[in-house]
Amino acid sequence: xxxxxxxxxxxxxxxxxxxxxxxxxxxxxxxxxxxxxxxxxxxxxxxxxxxxxxxxxxxxxxxxxxxxxxxxxxxxxxxxxxxxxxxxxxxxxxxxxxxxxxxxxxxxxxxxxxxxxxxxxxxxxxxxxxxxxxxxxxxxxxxxxxxxxxxxxxxxxxxxxxxxxxxxxxxx
Amino acid sequence: xxxxxxxxxxxxxxxxxxxxxxxxxxxxxxxxxxxxxxxxxxxxxxxxxxxxxxxxxxxxxxxxxxxxxxxxxxxxxxxxxxxxxxxxxxxxxxxxxxxxxxxxxxxxxxxxxxxxxxxxxxxxxxxxxxxxxxxxxxxxxxxxxxxxxxxxxxxxxxxxxxxxxxxxxxxx
Numbered sequence: 001x002x003x004x005x006x007x008x009x010x011x012x013x014x015x016x017x018x019x020x021x022x023x024x025x026x027x028x029x030x031x032x033x034x035x036x037x038x039x040x041x042x043x044x045x046x047x048x049x050x051x052x053x054x055x056x057x058x059x060x061x062x063x064x065x066x067x068x069x070x071x072x073x074x075x076x077x078x079x080x081x082x083x084x085x086x087x088x089x090x091x092x093x094x095x096x097x098x099x100x101x102x103x104x105x106x107x108x109x110x111x112x113x114x115x116x117x118x119x120x121x122x123x124x125x126x127x128x129x130x131x132x133x134x135x136x137x138x139x140x141x142x143x144x145x146x147x148x149x150x151x152x153x154x155x156x157x158x159x160x161x162x163x164x165x166x167x168x169x170x171x172x
Numbered sequence: 173x174x175x176x177x178x179x180x181x182x183x184x185x186x187x188x189x190x191x192x193x194x195x196x197x198x199x200x201x202x203x204x205x206x207x208x209x210x211x212x213x214x215x216x217x218x219x220x221x222x223x224x225x226x227x228x229x230x231x232x233x234x235x236x237x238x239x240x241x242x243x244x245x246x247x248x249x250x251x252x253x254x255x256x257x258x259x260x261x262x263x264x265x266x267x268x269x270x271x272x273x274x275x276x277x278x279x280x281x282x283x284x285x286x287x288x289x290x291x292x293x294x295x296x297x298x299x300x301x302x303x304x305x306x307x308x309x310x311x312x313x314x315x316x317x318x319x320x321x322x323x324x325x326x327x328x329x330x331x332x333x334x335x336x337x338x339x340x341x342x343x344x
Contacts, residue, residue, distance in 0.1 A: 016201060023204035026211050069261050080320035083296035085245060105246040139256035163339055 003085035026063065031149065032078065033058045034090050038121030038128065042076070042158070043090065043148070057089070059158075061143040069138050072098075073167065074160035076145040078117065080134050090145060091119040091129050092161070097138070098170030101133060110135070110166070117141070179308035214238050215324065217254055219266040223302035223309065227252070227339070228266070234331035235266070235339070237324040243321070245314065247298070249275065250341040252326040255300065258317050266326065267310050270344045273319070277344075280305050282312045291316075 024030075027090040034043060035056040061078055071077055071093050081087040081166045095101045100109045106123060112118055116135035121127025130136065148154050220232045228235075237254050241247050249269050249334040271277040271293045279289045282305075293299050299315035302308025311317065329335045 007257060018205045019208050020201065023207040027207060080318070081296065082318035082320065085319040112257075115257065124253055131210060137256065137258035137261065137318065137321060138282075139258065140263035141261075 002038075018022040026068075028063055030061050030143070031058055032061055032088070033150075035149050038069050038123050039090055040091075040123040042122045057148050057154060058143040060147040060149050062146045063143050066141065066143045069141065071117075071138075071141060071144060071162060073099075073169075076142070076158050076160075077141050078143040078145060079119065079140040080142065082133055082140060087144070088142075089119075089129075091127070093141075094118045094120050094130070095167045096170070100168040102166050115139070123140060181243075183242075197267070198203075198276075207230060209337045212239060212243075217264065217266070217326075219254075222307045223304055224252075225304040227268075227303045227308075228329070229332070233335060234338055236328040236330060237326050238278070239324040241325040246319045247258055247272070247319075247322060247340065250343045252339050252341075253300070254323045254326060255317060255321045255325065258314050258321060263302070265321065267302050268342065268344070269298050269322075270301045270311070271299040273297055279312055280338075296320075 031055055037044065043059070046055075054087050059076075059078075065071060071091055072094060073091045076090060077087060077093045078090050081089050090110050095112050097116055099112045099118070101112065101118050102109050110118070110136050115138055117138050118130045118135050120129045120131065145158055147158060148156050215237045217235050217237055218232045219228050219235055220230075222230045241251070242253070247253060247269055249271055251269050252266065253269055253316050254266050256263050257265050271342050272295050273295050277291055277293060277299045279291055281287070281289075291299075293316050296319055297312045298319050301310045301312065326339050328338055
């Protein structure tokens with residue numbers, strides 16, 4: 001086999017590897033780095049350093065629950081921003097369609113319309129979330145964050161937890 | 173020592189196992205390739221219902237949708253797109269884009285009677301409308317939808333044979 005043959009074989013291997021990797025990342029699980037303060041203290045508790053997003057937490061994303069929109073209240077979810085189509089956001093899912101939510105700092109309670117949900121950051125003061133842009137379509141949600149896998153000293157399972165007394169669940 | 177021969181290098185079982193393994197591998201690679209293709213390049217869809225008359229038939233035309241335009245934000249007003257419904261995330265709707273963020277859109281009332289309204293599409297959103305303004309459930313019911321809900325641009329019709337050909341863009 002000549003040099004071109006080896007190069008061809010190598011290119012084929014790389015292509016196959018990429019395709020298989022992409023398929024697994026799309027259908028089953030993937031890893032994403034996050035930055036920002038909005039999920040403190042659960043994620044990125046140390047805040048930003050000069051390294052940018054490399055200093056943030058890396059999350060293991062469960063893509064399977066995204067296919068059927070199997071999310072429960074309290075999960076940490078990854079979704080595409082309703083205001084910036086290219087941006088992805090990580091927030092906690094607070095309420096699903098039909099629920100009533102109280103909003104901190106406001107007197108009224110919000111009803112979540114059909115097919116929508118309410119997302120909020122754990123760091124109430126800095127987070128840009130449903131408090132400013134309202135309920136978002138559930139179809140924007142693409143994955144559930146299940147674990148922190150990097151940095152090694154923060155490796156942990158992410159618990160699903162709901163702020164108490166905020167949500168009036170829809171009657172079943 | 174016949175048992176040894178079965179697993180030996182030239183045993184017939186060994187060859188069959190190896191063949192089976194290789195075929196499975198090729199099959200899995202094909203699945204991955206198709207998955208990546210349909211998630212990032214192109215999809216085939218059926219558009220049912222009267223909302224896109226007279227462009228598409230009620231009986232369900234079969235359409236090709238490319239995903240690059242949506243991904244790289246090349247969608248223009250007048251394009252036919254498919255998007256996740258904001259009311260039911262599992263449902264895909266096929267509509268025409270009437271305006272992108274910041275555009276002024278003249279809204280025809282759903283009932284066909286009453287006054288025209290002029291609205292400005294908010295940041296990160298698009299205004300979708302069916303070509304059949306009398307029957308279509310679209311942005312006139314559920315308001316502007318986030319750009320990120322758009323899956324792709326419909327660019328070709330493959331069924332029925334009479335309508336075989338590219339799907340035109342109509343400047344609103």
